[in-house]
Amino acid sequence: MCRFRVLCLETPNTKTTYEHSLILSFIQSTLSTTLYQNYLLQSEPNKFSADTLQVGEMIVNMGPQHPSTHGVLRLEVITDGEIITEVAPHIGYLHRCFEKHAEHMAYNQTIPYVDRMDYLAAMNSEHVWCMGVEKLLGITGQIPRRVEYIRVLVAELNRIASHFVAIGTYAIDIGAFTPFLWLLRDREHIQRLLEWVSGARMLYNYIWVGGLYYDLPIGFEERCQEFIDYLQPKLDELDTILLENKIFIARTANVGILPLDVAINYGCSGPMLRGSGLRHDLRRVDGYSVYPELEFDIPIGQGLVGTTGDCWDRNYVRALECRESIKIIRQCLERLTGDLKRTPDFDPQAACPKKMRMTGTQELYFRGETPRGELGYFFRTTDRSDVPFRCHGRSPCFSNLSVLHEIAKGCMVADLIAIVGSVDIVLGELDR
Amino acid sequence: MLFEELRDFIVAQFGEESILATRTDNQQPYLVLATERLPDICLALHDNAQTYFDFLSCLTGLDNGPEAGTMEVAYNLYSIPYDHHLMLKVQVPRNTTPEQLMPQVPTVSHIWRTADWHEREVFDLLGIYFKDHPDMRRILCAADWEGHPLRKDYQLQNYYHGIKVPFDRHNEFNGFKGELRELTTTPTPFSDKREKPE
Numbered sequence: 001m002c003r004f005r006v007l008c009l010e011t012p013n014t015k016t017t018y019e020h021s022l023i024l025s026f027i028q029s030t031l032s033t034t035l036y037q038n039y040l041l042q043s044e045p046n047k048f049s050a051d052t053l054q055v056g057e058m059i060v061n062m063g064p065q066h067p068s069t070h071g072v073l074r075l076e077v078i079t080d081g082e083i084i085t086e087v088a089p090h091i092g093y094l095h096r097c098f099e100k101h102a103e104h105m106a107y108n109q110t111i112p113y114v115d116r117m118d119y120l121a122a123m124n125s126e127h128v129w130c131m132g133v134e135k136l137l138g139i140t141g142q143i144p145r146r147v148e149y150i151r152v153l154v155a156e157l158n159r160i161a162s163h164f165v166a167i168g169t170y171a172i173d174i175g176a177f178t179p180f181l182w183l184l185r186d187r188e189h190i191q192r193l194l195e196w197v198s199g200a201r202m203l204y205n206y207i208w209v210g211g212l213y214y215d216l217p218i219g220f221e222e223r224c225q226e227f228i229d230y231l232q233p234k235l236d237e238l239d240t241i242l243l244e245n246k247i248f249i250a251r252t253a254n255v256g257i258l259p260l261d262v263a264i265n266y267g268c269s270g271p272m273l274r275g276s277g278l279r280h281d282l283r284r285v286d287g288y289s290v291y292p293e294l295e296f297d298i299p300i301g302q303g304l305v306g307t308t309g310d311c312w313d314r315n316y317v318r319a320l321e322c323r324e325s326i327k328i329i330r331q332c333l334e335r336l337t338g339d340l341k342r343t344p345d346f347d348p349q350a351a352c353p354k355k356m357r358m359t360g361t362q363e364l365y366f367r368g369e370t371p372r373g374e375l376g377y378f379f380r381t382t383d384r385s386d387v388p389f390r391c392h393g394r395s396p397c398f399s400n401l402s403v404l405h406e407i408a409k410g411c412m413v414a415d416l417i418a419i420v421g422s423v424d425i426v427l428g429e430l431d432r
Numbered sequence: 433m434l435f436e437e438l439r440d441f442i443v444a445q446f447g448e449e450s451i452l453a454t455r456t457d458n459q460q461p462y463l464v465l466a467t468e469r470l471p472d473i474c475l476a477l478h479d480n481a482q483t484y485f486d487f488l489s490c491l492t493g494l495d496n497g498p499e500a501g502t503m504e505v506a507y508n509l510y511s512i513p514y515d516h517h518l519m520l521k522v523q524v525p526r527n528t529t530p531e532q533l534m535p536q537v538p539t540v541s542h543i544w545r546t547a548d549w550h551e552r553e554v555f556d557l558l559g560i561y562f563k564d565h566p567d568m569r570r571i572l573c574a575a576d577w578e579g580h581p582l583r584k585d586y587q588l589q590n591y592y593h594g595i596k597v598p599f600d601r602h603n604e605f606n607g608f609k610g611e612l613r614e615l616t617t618t619p620t621p622f623s624d625k626r627e628k629p630e
Binding site for chain 1: 457458459460462486487488489490492493494495506508512515519544545546548549550553557567569570571572573574575581582
């Protein structure tokens with residue numbers, strides 16, 4: 001064993017005899033482990049080559065194991081001193097074959113997998129998935145009103161929680177620790193509320209095709225109202241401690257400016273697109289679920305402290321969206337305690353289809369607004385089967401991150417961290 | 433613009449033969465285009481002031497299986513100012529045997545840059561090559577992965593860098609003693625167990 005190891009560590013320019021290679025292949029076949037020399041000495045795959053670098057340039061790998069990349073993302077960066085000349089993201093470290101799984105499961109069985117795609121906003125993902133399947137089945141109009149309002153309520157709660165993580169971790173990237181602790185404290189309340197509703201803190205499997213798993217627990221509406229009243233002043237605190245913070249503004253204003261036409265051409269959506277100044281929200285544009293009946297504004301970036309479309313604007317849009325979500329939750333609670341009050345005979349699973357067989361081969365692309373942007377599912381059904389022939393998830397982070405090399409070129413290495421953080425990626429959804 | 437108007441728009445500019453089929457019995461009607469005309473038509477749809485499809489929502493590759501012998505790419509276009517949707521499709525022969533060339537579709541990444549990564553994903557998972565794409569590498573799977581996982585006849589490789597890939601002794605390792613249940617269902621007329629006639 002020891003002798004083998006010595007042989008392995010010989011440098012490549014020693015004479016490799018036939019016996020030597022035989023021993024090497026013997027080690028490989030019997031131990032069937034990876035020889036570290038063969039695979040681990042350099043990061044791969046690489047887009048750029050060291051041979052074509054200009055004088056003074058170097059290739060730096062950021063990630064995949066680094067907290068500021070928000071997951072397992074590797075950025076291959078060419079820097080000239082402190083200035084970035086090229087950046088290429090390498091993704092796929094968290095690829096979990098969602099689409100392959102979805103091709104082997106019935107539509108209702110896939111809902112837990114959908115949760116695990118965007119694990120910070122599972123309710124929103126479930127909501128979009130279930131609406132897509134309902135549209136395929138043609139039962140969109142049959143969902144009870146109370147179910148629709150509960151869905152919107154929990155989805156907006158989850159949206160706030162997701163934005164809190166986005167803003168909080170972004171603050172950490174910039175170097176502010178306190179906002180993160182405050183935001184996670186408030187997110188904890190939301191998680192407990194949702195745990196009370198569904199039994200799980202992050203991955204809920206609560207919204208079902210055609211209905212919900214349970215009705216809201218008794219007393220939930222009152223507790224949620226109390227929580228919203230508690231949360232409103234906390235958002236003002238957030239503005240003061242983070243968004244108006246001088247250091248935060250200095251680090252994020254005029255950094256990573258994303259012009260609107262570039263954003264559209266790269267398929268950016270959600271706060272990325274709105275931060276660049278376009279009032280485009282699928283909750284309004286497509287008007288799905290009960291959103292047309294609800295009053296809320298669509299905040300956009302205006303370049304209040306810098307230029308429209310910079311990192312500060314994207315974050316500002318997220319902070320304002322939390323306020324809009326609170327507005328929506330207030331209206332939902334009003335309806336849920338008013339004309340859509342809980343009744344003893346209310347069955348949240350009443351409209352759930354007993355069989356999910358589609359007739360004929362149908363194809364449908366359905367999209368909805370999650371905290372990160374336009375989440376879409378492309379379905380192709382098979383005749384008389386409850387298993388999709390093909391299911392493709394269009395992830396908002398995927399398109400949002402693809403614009404990175406466009407906006408990060410020419411900035412400093414420290415600004416790259418600020419830009420990646422402001423995109424708000426969730427790698428689980430990016431890699432699917 | 434309605435679907436028929438968009439169809440007429442394409443026919444007026446590129447002729448009847450550029451559209452191979454029109455499907456309106458689908459939930460979202462779509463056009464099947466002649467593969468080599470795809471970039472020109474997309475560019476016209478993107479640039480023309482009447483259509484202005486500035487947003488490529490989704491790009492999906494589909495494998496119809498070795499029996500059908502075809503693969504498809506579906507494009508979901510969206511126009512932000514007009515709020516129009518349009519689904520386009522191209523169909524290419526599947527070229528199942530290894531001697532044949534990979535199926536090829538012209539790229540649209542020069543029109544919508546978002547197609548860059550989406551086309552890489554389709555290349556990675558389904559093995560459709562996009563001609564004139566600037567950077568056709570794998571994106572989700574490892575660079576030296578074998579095969580294209582979303583093809584219907586995909587077989588897992590046995591070993592990847594000395595690591596066994598199919599984890600078939602999962603139950604044994606985890607102390608599962610019950611009856612094995614088939615989770616994956618093949619779409620037969622009565623694959624749904626709840627409704628099987630006695």
